Amino acid sequence: MLLLTSRNNLKNKNCIKITNYLNKKSINYQHIDINIDIDEFKNIKYNTNSLILSFGGDGTALKAMKLGWKYKLDVLSFGPGRVGYLVRSLNEFNNLIDQWVRGKYTFVKRFPIIQNEDLDLPSFNEVVIIKNSPTRLLDLSILTYDQKVDFRADGIIISTSLGSTAYNYSAGGPIVHNDIDSIIITPISPFTKFPRSIVVSRDTKLDITIKKNQNFAIQFDGSVEVEECINKNLTYKYGLSKKAIKIIGDDNNLKLDKFLNQILR
Numbered sequence: 001m002l003l004l005t006s007r008n009n010l011k012n013k014n015c016i017k018i019t020n021y022l023n024k025k026s027i028n029y030q031h032i033d034i035n036i037d038i039d040e041f042k043n044i045k046y047n048t049n050s051l052i053l054s055f056g057g058d059g060t061a062l063k064a065m066k067l068g069w070k071y072k073l074d075v076l077s078f079g080p081g082r083v084g085y086l087v088r089s090l091n092e093f094n095n096l097i098d099q100w101v102r103g104k105y106t107f108v109k110r111f112p113i114i115q116n117e118d119l120d121l122p123s124f125n126e127v128v129i130i131k132n133s134p135t136r137l138l139d140l141s142i143l144t145y146d147q148k149v150d151f152r153a154d155g156i157i158i159s160t161s162l163g164s165t166a167y168n169y170s171a172g173g174p175i176v177h178n179d180i181d182s183i184i185i186t187p188i189s190p191f192t193k194f195p196r197s198i199v200v201s202r203d204t205k206l207d208i209t210i211k212k213n214q215n216f217a218i219q220f221d222g223s224v225e226v227e228e229c230i231n232k233n234l235t236y237k238y239g240l241s242k243k244a245i246k247i248i249g250d251d252n253n254l255k256l257d258k259f260l261n262q263i264l265r
Contacts, residue, residue, distance in 0.1 A: 001029040004064050005055040014080050061086035069122050069245045076248040096249040109244035123220045125163030130155030132215040139211035153190040173197040206238040
């Protein structure tokens, strides 16, 4: 088992409860620091049936998902305080670990957004195209279902259902229950007429074009990976991957009260 958390968290009383229970169950584990580079992870020795167990907030859970995605490992995430949207309550820890040891556990598959069919850049929450200039809006166009829409805005968010409570929600987008595999398109401060958001099916493909001579960045789950300013139009293709990651201890049959507790906390 691989325990992904910060070194400071190892001294957290809740993290100590986790490691004590793993020791009690004779489960071997090794600590992986949250700051590890995803490509450096390949130098760590682990069994192919290992589990990435993360302890931290939603950011730590996202890091665990990206590691699990690249190295084909299942993920189980817990939070130290109130239940986050991507992490489980520590009250469930002992039971979920026991289920995993017995090989009888629930899980859900999560499908990230992929840009230009590049599987090395999965986004489990959202992709954001955003302006770098404080004074100039982006000129954009979206092509989907053979329909093209031109508009001007500070940027655009392409979100999964799982990420609908993150940046998408802050920008006025809808909350979509995560048992609905969909893509949510939400403009950021649009200037021209544009629906606040559009929710499309999981099989939808999007072509987003940024007009020439504009300064912008593309963020994948909050990490800036691309910054552009060139003299030609650029088109990026987006869609949900057909490949998925398996999240242990989750299922898509959340009770409505639990769901609302998560998103309205």
